Amino acid sequence: MSALSSLPPALASLSTDLTITDSDIIAGYLRDESRFTEAGTPLAVLAPRTTDEVATCLRACHEAGIPMSTRGAGSGLSGGANAVDGGVVLTLHRMNTVVEIDRANRLAVVQPGVITCDLRAAVAEHGLYYPPDPGSVDFCSIGGNVSTNAGGMCCVKYGVTGDFVLGLECVLADGRIMRTGRRTRKGTAGYDLTGLLVGSEGTLAVITEVTVRLLPAPGQPHTLVASFPTLDGAGQAVAAIVDAGITPSMLEILDRTTVQAVDSMTRMGIGDDTAALLLVQHDGVDAPDVLAEVEQHCAGHGADVVVSSDPTEADMLLEARRQALPALERLGDWLLDDVCVPCSRITELIAAIEGIAQRTGLTIGVFGHAGDGNLHPTVIYDKTDPASRDAALEAFDAITQKALDLGGTITGEHGVGRLKTEWLRREQDPVNMQIHHLVKQALDPTGILNPGAVLLAQA
Amino acid sequence: MSALSSLPPALASLSTDLTITDSDIIAGYLRDESRFTEAGTPLAVLAPRTTDEVATCLRACHEAGIPMSTRGAGSGLSGGANAVDGGVVLTLHRMNTVVEIDRANRLAVVQPGVITCDLRAAVAEHGLYYPPDPGSVDFCSIGGNVSTNAGGMCCVKYGVTGDFVLGLECVLADGRIMRTGRRTRKGTAGYDLTGLLVGSEGTLAVITEVTVRLLPAPGQPHTLVASFPTLDGAGQAVAAIVDAGITPSMLEILDRTTVQAVDSMTRMGIGDDTAALLLVQHDGVDAPDVLAEVEQHCAGHGADVVVSSDPTEADMLLEARRQALPALERLGDWLLDDVCVPCSRITELIAAIEGIAQRTGLTIGVFGHAGDGNLHPTVIYDKTDPASRDAALEAFDAITQKALDLGGTITGEHGVGRLKTEWLRREQDPVNMQIHHLVKQALDPTGILNPGAVLLAQA
Known part of the structure; x- marks a missing residue:
């Protein structure tokens, strides 16, 4: 009291x-x-x-x-x-109810505190599928996913969180309640305020309800793991897969540093000659044919390939991807980046990061979503050592700059938050930033909503 | 001079x-x-x-x-x-250049005056696919499509124009040039100003360049036409198709009035006992299996069904859909509506429109995109007769209100324009409309951009 x-x-x-x-x-x-x-x-x-x-x-x-x-x-x-x-x-963790699942119209209405995997499980009981699957799917919330426009491994085929948001209920800075969007598949009645709020990271309104579009449950995926002796081989295989018009439901990459970290933790025996690992899934009815084609492209670029249609075996094959961050975490303190480049530039980015690691004397593991060019370079440092901290920040900045230089973006799915406010101003042109501030002023005139996130005080 | x-x-x-x-x-x-x-x-x-x-x-x-x-x-x-x-x-018709097609990253950069079918043809030469296909695809422009967030027959599987816009260049009201968005598949760097401009109908900025996402070219579609003796049968077949988890690449409906108009123009011989026609395509590798399943659902609800994998034959089967508006136009002056309801409500909407036609004494044909609930009720009237004009407006209003009553929206793909500014205020809550005006003020403070469109003078 x-x-x-x-x-x-x-x-x-x-x-x-x-x-x-x-x-x-x-x-x-x-x-x-x-x-x-x-x-x-x-x-x-x-x-x-x-x-x-x-x-x-x-x-x-x-x-x-x-x-x-x-x-x-x-x-x-x-x-x-x-x-x-x-x-x-x-x-918003107390607002954690799945309000409605409408199978006939393939949508769900959920409160923001619902944990993402709980929504996925709830709709699966109705034969439906909510694709977005951020790495934190087991403990992140839908509200957070909408606020950052979160992605995941599904995006190469299915898209990001925002692609599944039909409508919102939110509370504005002054306490007024507003509904945006719709319950229909299509609609263009007025400005897309729903889309404006998606990814706005709590700076424009507080989201209190989300209406999401759902898909029919996909087929059981088939899984492929390809171990490449060279990074270039993996990059060329990805390019060949894209060029062949293949859109798998998952296309992930782990670089040599990450593979070695995983191997040293799990003793899987994948680390010795592997310069890069590709993990591919496809969940369509054509999964066997698609993965046979992917296998050819990988083998053609020097990879050892394992394919499985068995869920348990597939789960084991994906273990390396799941253990990527835990394995890197064992090496020290970590600073996880999230940059996205045009798919054709991923090997350039990874090679540049190898150079940055050498220059800064730090370990940097790279893993992520090769299918959409969204990578997570993970800088390992010692937070008790000021020189190491400085080196980590230097590496982080160099990676982010390199992503921009390659025609990419400073964040694919994590958002700007307070980590990349300066970087946002480097990515967007000054007029764009001025419009950001005007939009912010329009929705939050006194600036009480999440100050310091996304936008700096001045344009 | x-x-x-x-x-x-x-x-x-x-x-x-x-x-x-x-x-x-x-x-x-x-x-x-x-x-x-x-x-x-x-x-x-x-x-x-x-x-x-x-x-x-x-x-x-x-x-x-x-x-x-x-x-x-x-x-x-x-x-x-x-x-x-x-x-x-x-x-913007002079700005009609396809600036770039990037096959490796599946994107194109185009000027706003490019005709939509020209973009589709240009990317097809690179084995790529730009899905949006509004009814006007042969003569509408990409800039207009982006400004109205146009749809088409592809949307049930592929989505609308906005789902393919990665970034924009635009000119603000005061002449400043702004870039929004990105060239990457994913990105959440700041507010989604791209999405805000999509569908804003020239009231927030003038779009001068569009970066669109592309897909691999799809397979040759298989086509099915099902003629139903009752409207309910067609509605139940659509519900059964959705319930079975099928997402065809096209799922169109024509009501009895439209079928009869087409038949009387083309002498196809489809009109006599047909209460509704469904036209279905699927372009996946599983097209034969999917259409076999669709055929079962249609036949199970009393339909006569024709299926074809032959492109020429398919083209003939789709002729009824293509001739829907031309056939209705022959009956008199026309007022084309564009409402979207949750898929499960389409037969309720069509039945209500039959009642509205009887009450107003007008012919109203309904056709459109059953797969996403987006229908185009077309009111036939005599523009030289004031009473007929009044009746047409009464019917138009009654249809739009019915769509809202069924949980739908006043426009699925045509936009608000100057036709539905009053209706926008009925669909959106007052707070939402106030935010519309604040956003408009932020981007166009003197109100020179397309005044009278989308927004009325006052919130």
Whole structure:
């Protein structure tokens, strides 16, 4: 009660059931999983259960000028959910209901706190499929996925989170509730405010309900793993697959550093002569034919190839991909990047990163979504050593710059957050950034929504 | 020259090569193909050849406060390209170059005046596929497609125009040039300004270049036509197809009125006992299996079914769909609507429209995209008869209201234009409309871009 009584009146007037001021509990809500991002000390954590409660929280913060960071599961990797000094953290984990599954119209309505894998499981019971599968699918939330326009391994065939969002309910900065979008497959009635909110990382509104499009359940995928003696061979195989008009449902790459880290952890015996590993799945009725063609392209570029249609065996084949980040984490502290380049440039990017690793003296493992050019270079450093930290940041910057130089983007699926605000200004032209600020002003005129994320104070 | 000298100085100072003031020529640029929309008398038509010339035109109009309607091919059906009194019409038909086709990264860069079928043909030469295929595909432009987020028959499998737009170059109201988006498959660097501009119908910026995502060329489609003795049978067959998890590459419906109109024009002999016609295509490697399954669902609901894998025969089978609007046009003046409802409600909508036709004493043919619930009820009336005009508007309103009542939207693919500005306010909540106006103000503070389209003067 003493903590509560020290709150500004606007917050103190909120139901105590909504408001968490215990500093031990607050400590768990200060930041997401990113590195090198700032997190402040909030006054309180607010945990609403309904849209009306979210509106109440926003009205209070708006009137008192209290900044708000919104948080889903806190699994973000760019600092988008980090707390702000003197602000509040709004956590949506209590709003975790799958409101509706409409099989006839292939859609679902969900609250933002629903864990992504729970939505996937719920719709699977109706023979339906929600494709987006970020690496954090087992613990991230739909609201966070929408806010960052999250991707995953499915994107090469199915697209990203935003491709599945039909409509939203949200609460604006001043507490007003707004609906956007529709329940129909098509619609062009007015501006695409749904699309504007997707990927806006809590800076324009708080999303309180999401209507997602679903697909029929796909077939059981067939799986292929190809071990290449050279990086160029893997790159040429990817190019050949694309050139042949093949769109597999998964096309992942692991570089030599990552393969060796996985091998040293798991003793799989894949590390010795492997310069790059491709992992490919296809879930169409033509899976056997498609993977036979993929196998030819891989073998033609020098790879050893294993193919399986057995789910258990496929699961084992994918283990190397699943263990990529855990294996790299064992090597030290990690700084995970997320850049996306045109597919044809991925081997150039990986080769450049090898050079950056040599120059900075750091280990950098690269893995990610070769099928759409979205890679996750992972810089290993020692956070207790200032020189190592500096080197990690230097490597991170060099990688991000290289992605831009190759015609790519600074973030494929993690978002800008607080990690890449400076980089956003390098990617987008000054006029584009000015329009960003005008849009922000239009929706959040007093700037209380997630200040410091996406946009810097000045255009 | 006398016409030019009567122009305001801002326009008179533009290169005469850009400026058309001959009233006979201007007459061809006054409006699109919509009915019941207002078109004013412009001062001039401006026909730039480059982005810089577009910027010059906008700077001139911005400084002098001259409103501008932007026009692609003028094939729109909602009045979005109509001229405004005292304004200019900016026509982009001279900017009609396919700038780049990048096969390795499956993308193309095109100017807005490129005719949609020309882009489709150009990329097909590289073994690639640009799916969006509005009914006007042979004469509409990519810029217009992007501005209205146009659809077509492909959408049930492939999605709408916006699903293929990766990035844009545009000119803002004050003449500044802005780039949005990217060339990569994925990207979440900042707000989705690309998506905001898609479907904004020339009210937020003038689009001067479009980067589109492409797909590998699909297989030769197999085609099925099913003639149903009852409307309910057709609706139940569509529901059964969806329920079976089938996503064909085309799933079109024609109602009894449309079938009879087609039959009376073409003497195909399909009209007598047909209450509804379904036309289905599938272009996957599994086309034979999928269409066999579709055939079962159709036959199970009482249909006579014809299937063909032969392209020439398929072309003949689709003739009824192609002739739907021409056949209805023969019956009188027409007012073409564009509503979209959840797929499960299409027979309810069609049945309601039969009732509306009886009540108003008008012929109303319904055809469209059953697979995504996007139908085009076409009201036949006599424009020389005020009572018939009133009845047509009454029917149009009743149909649009019914679509909203069924959980649908006022426009699936034609856009709001000047035809449905009042209806937009009925579909969207007041807060949503206020945000529309704030976004409009942010991008076009003096309101010169296409005034009267999408938004009414006041929220």
